[in-house]
Amino acid sequence: MKLREQMPELNGATAWLNGEQTKAQLVGEKPTLIHFWSVSCHLCKEAMPEVNEFRDRFKENLNVVAVHMPRSEDDLDMDQITAVAAEHDITQPIFVDSDATLTDKFDNQYVPAYYVFDKDGQLRHFQAGGGGMKMLEKRVNRVLDEMKRGD
Helix, strand or coil: CCCCCECCCCCCCCEEECCCCCHHHHCCCCCEEEEEECCCCHHHHHHHHHHHHHHHHCCCCCEEEEEECCCCHHHHCHHHHHHHHHHCCCCCCEEECCCCHHHHHHCCCCCCEEEEECCCCEEEEEEECCCCHHHHHHHHHHHHHHHHHCC
């Protein structure tokens, strides 16, 4: 995805965990963070406490949705996805993308990967890799500040 592109529709999930979300529910009120992860991704598991802390700190001002992106056949086991999500306290809605439907719409190749959309559904920031939560926080704060100012 390129900056300023619209958030794709969140359809085509193999399953939803922790409640289903639609683009219409996410766009309009507040910005959205969509993060891609995988049960076989060590960096994703290392980053999850920071993602969760981020989710909890911004919960009043930011929608957060997780996307489980399988990297191999082993990542398709729903029981394992559910267990790892519980083990790592992923309480936000999880789009299970076993058919790579959303992965393809985002043109995403990485886990972990983070996409920040403004309240109007435009992509404002993308980053991939295990570190960089400070940069992610800076970008989210910028989008929140613009929203408060009415930019």
